[in-house]
Amino acid sequence: MSLLSRKNVHLILKNKTARQKICALQLSEKSSDKDYQYLQFSKIPTLHFQKSLPRLPIPKLSATCDRYLAAQRPLLIDESFRKTEFNVKRFCASTGQQLQKYLQEYDRANKHTSYISEMWFDMYLRDRQPLPLNYNPILVLHNDPNKDMNDQLVKTTNLVISSLRFYKSLEANILEPEVFHLYPKKSDTARFRNICSKLPEAFSWYGAYMFNAYPLDMSQYSSLFKSTRIPETDKDRLVSQANSSHITVQHKGHFYVVNVLSDTNSILPADVILARLQAILNDNVTEAEYPIGPLTTLNRDKWATIRHELIDAGNESKIKLIDTALFHVCLDNEEVLGDPVRTTRQFLHADATNRWFDKSFSLIVTKDGYSGVNFEHAWGDGVAVLRYMQEIYKDTKEKPQVNKDTKIVHENNTELIRLELNLSDNLKNEIHKAMTNYKNLCSSLDVNYLIFDGIGKNVCKRESVSPDAVMQLSFQVAYHKLTGKFVPSYESCSTAAFKHGRTETIRPCTVATKDMALALNSKLSKASPQELKQMLAKCSQYHSQLTKEAAMGQGFDRHLFALKHFAAKNKLDCNIFHDPEYTMMNHNILSTSTLNSPAVMAGGFGPVVKDGLGVGYMILDDACGAIVTNYLATANGKGFIEALKSSLEDILKVLNHKR
Structure with missing residues (x-):
């Protein structure tokens, strides 16, 4: 297990300007590889209807x-x-x-x-209340009927790969557009897709309307990945990274950086991702004494001040790795045993030592294999998150990439980084206070x-x-x-x-x-x-x-x-x-x-x-x-x-x- 080095940071954060061209080239690759790299190959481009969507009316x-x-x-x-x-x-x-x-x-x-969009973003970002309990909702997935597939390592690997397949399909504009079909038997058809795909974008919505099908806004989808909320005094910021090839994983309160895409923007082999996640679970470290996750439970002005102090302490490149990750994964040591109350508490708040509530969404997997997301609400609403959840659930059930019998690739773990943060006495004290106050808040719920x-x-x-x-x-x-x-x-x-x-x-x-x-x-x-x-x-x-x-x-x-x-x-x-x-x-x-x-x-x-x-x-x-x-x-x-x-x-x- 390697720690953070200047060279590693440069490799992870460097701007891969050729990625979009590579993405296009990958679509022409051999069928077996394309089937692994992409979740869908929609005939209608993902954003085909976006230009012609009707505008939100102002009521009388x-x-x-x-x-x-x-x-x-x-x-x-x-x-x-x-x-x-x-x-x-x-x-x-x-x-x-x-x-x-x-x-x-x-x-x-x-x-x-729309007339409400800017004001609605502003309302969320100006609110100074902490995110957990006040804003961040949760969605919890059903377990796989095959119990072996609910092993924490197997489940997480499959969810990560399905998430990457969803992401790559979205980036390549081949994820099926979100359409509400009033009469699915008549409109959710090959004929509908064939006709709408040939219509100019400026008129495509009207073509769908003729089928009694109603395309939905997909502008929020781009914020699902590579995005985070940055605390600032008075008003927070939403930021998105242009390119990213890694995810962040939390385990025992520690942060790990895991490369999941190659230099050619390909999803790494399933057994490689499996091995890297196993290395995290097997990392011989104790629970973090001063985990920084609880800082994201603070009042936003308070957190903004502490974050600046955290960065000034020599942690800027490390925090940037968290901010720019494709998405965030939380590997929990707790079991929920399917109990609705325990499950709700674990996904909604937990004790925050293994959470980072600022990320657009965190994919959470418990020790006994229950999975779901906790998502930040300013960037978007439940529609985009639900679509993502439905797609990865279906994909992991129908096309799991690993199982309990998958052989682990033994590689040197230079590609795996555990972030070691520099913490002053004051930062340690603030973390301790945040943990105590958050525990009291959660106890009152x-x-x-x-x-x-x-x-x-x-x-x-x-x-x-x-x-x-x-x-x-x-x-x-x-x-x-x-x-x-x-x-x-x-x-x-x-x-x-x-x-x-x-x-x-x-x-x-x-x-x-x-x-x-x-x-x-x-x-x-x-x-x-x-x-x-x-x-x-x-x-x-x-x-x-x-x-x-x-x-x-x-x-x-x-x-x-x-x-x-x-x-x-x-x-x-x-x-x-x-x-x-x-x-x-x-x-x-x-x-x-x-x-x-x-x-x-x-x-x-x-x-x-x-x-x-x-x-x-x-x-x-x-x-x-x-x-x-x-x-x-x-x-x-x-x-x-x-x-x-x-x-x-x-x-x-x-x-x-x-x-």
Whole structure:
């Protein structure tokens, strides 16, 4: 095991200007090598639709105001609502008109992007809160049905190689474009690909539209690899490396640099990568006494100051190796044994000694072979990460490159570098304090889960109701059952159907869900089973309308966010934004998100406010489930899970009632 040398740093960081040309040459190589180097060979280039994607629309001001008031109605008493309604109507007729013009002018001047993109990046990068628990979400993959393939070394090697195959396909513009097929049998065909591939990029989206297929924005994909978030005072930076040939691996809190691409940009042989990862696992070192990973759990201003000190201590080239890695891998010594709570904690926060939360994503593999990612959120959303996860899961199952019988290549380990960092007494003290404070924070977090059989896609389809609407209704019923309250609730919805779209908010607490919750939870309710079924259908219909509006860029949250930005920029006073009810609406007690996929076992995130609940949920064919996080001192996650189980039982009775 060699340590870092000036020569090694130069070899790893040197600019390989010929790589793109080499990449093109590799596509003409013999079939067997191409099949190893690339995950896909799409007939339609990866970014073929990007130029012609429609732009995110700016909603009409009056529509946004109406939608905002509709979302406030179930949360406010009559007096508060009348005051809010007065402020909103005055805003819509006066200052709002001027702010709308500012926003429209900005949008016309920035036709290469969406009106929300720059502001949304800015919002993430200016927030000074630590990344873990506050921002970084997780996705955990299902284990391989073949237990031998879940060996930590075998699993990691296959995931690394599949990740590299995904990366190289993306770089070569031959990764299949992300397209939502409304009627897959008609559009997800060779004919569709043949026709669209021949259309000019400027018109390609319209060709897909004629098939009822909708290409999605893929601008975030380039930030999956070779990217990181750099802490700076006041506002962080997102940086991407032009070329990179290595990954970084953490084990026992130590950092290792592993070359995985050759000088000709080829993925190294599978047995070589296997050997290098085995060398890390076999490295005879103790747990790092002063691991630097916990520094990424700090307040961003604090971390920025310490990072500069870390670099000035003679570690600049070493930190740069972490920043410029293709991606980051965490080889954990802990076992989670498939327990949902242990798994969530290990991937969501762990003790940070074997983590680097600033990287675009970290691929984590536990000692017992469970795998997933923890990803930084500023650069992108779950859509790109989910696609990556689905592809590598499928690839490792269908085309694993190594197994337990693969012979290890014995090579001298001059290509493997363990980073030895220079740490002053002050840096050691800061690391110790960061570890202690982070341990206390994680101890204050509670994690609970529920798997509920009976409600899934099948029963919802049978009753012609939206599965997502049923889940969101169950959260409202449960929270009311637990607290007697209705609170601001958030559901994330992607706007990737538009160029540089990010997300929009669905507001699941509606007048319809409030009425249904009161009918189910009140002992005085006289609603008949048939009336409850009609109320459920109304909840589903309205929720589906809100979902469609959000996906089409017609929610109200991002629009008001942008208008507030221009109000501050132009020093315009607006009662609507000073209204305590507006602040209350954006204090999301129930923050929810789902990313359903056959590849994903679980997903989760921390609560977005101290007194809130973070609800990651999934809907399967005949079951549903949720992982709920909360801070013990300020919210009752365990009670919510118990109330959720009771609420789902009540809703199941309604679904099963025969007319």
